[in-house]
Amino acid sequence: MTIQIGQTLPDIDIAVIDVDVDIRRASTASLFTGRKAVLFAMPGAFTPTCSERHLPGYVKHYEAFKARGVEVYGMAVNDAYVMKAWAASQHTPAGLLLLADGNGAFTSALGLETDGSAYGLGLRARRFALYADDGMVEQLYVEHPGELRVTTAEAMLAALPPR
Structure with a gap:
């Protein structure tokens, strides 16, 4: 089941x-507790969109x-070494943290996984963004497949x- 507004992010x-x-x-609780944060997720590092x-x-x-x-976290179901290389290639600034959900455990606990096996990708995160305050989801946006509108930084x- 997909996480809902008003629920606490899984640890x-x-x-x-x-x-x-x-x-x-780190535990996700240590990242989100006591902070205002945006978490955005993408299907994969180094993918075109x-x-x-x-x-x-x-x-x-x-x-x-x-x-x-507001703290900013970007996440993909990729291993930490791929995410580190991607952060460097994208000139990600210090403080904008990328989360490597290598086995998809956090993505699955959020209920926001998608099966990309037909494309050779396996389990991936759906493209989504959420705003959490002290670990509680206050806003949640999930893109329709192939779109990038409601989860952009501007949105x-x-x-x-x-404030």
Whole structure:
């Protein structure tokens, strides 16, 4: 079942990639508790839409999120080494953390997985974005397959509650 507005994000151990720090493990509770945060997810690192439009928008607007007091996390069902290489290739700024959900445990716990086996991709995250305050989901947007509209950085900035 898909996570709903008003529910607390599940607590799962995940790999965290910050360009200024080596790969580290953290619980999702430690990442989201006590913070206002946007989590956006993409089907995969180095895939066309994710690399050309989705992540670059968050890189471009990262300072605007910071100015609003909002942490930003990007996630894909890829291993930590792929996510680290992708962060470097995308010039991801320090502080914009990428989460490597290698086995899809967090994605599955959120109920936001998709089966890309027909395309040789296996289990992946649906393209989604959510806003959480202190680990509780306050907004959730899920794209229709093939679209990138409601989960862009611009859309999430516009949807954030007033400061």
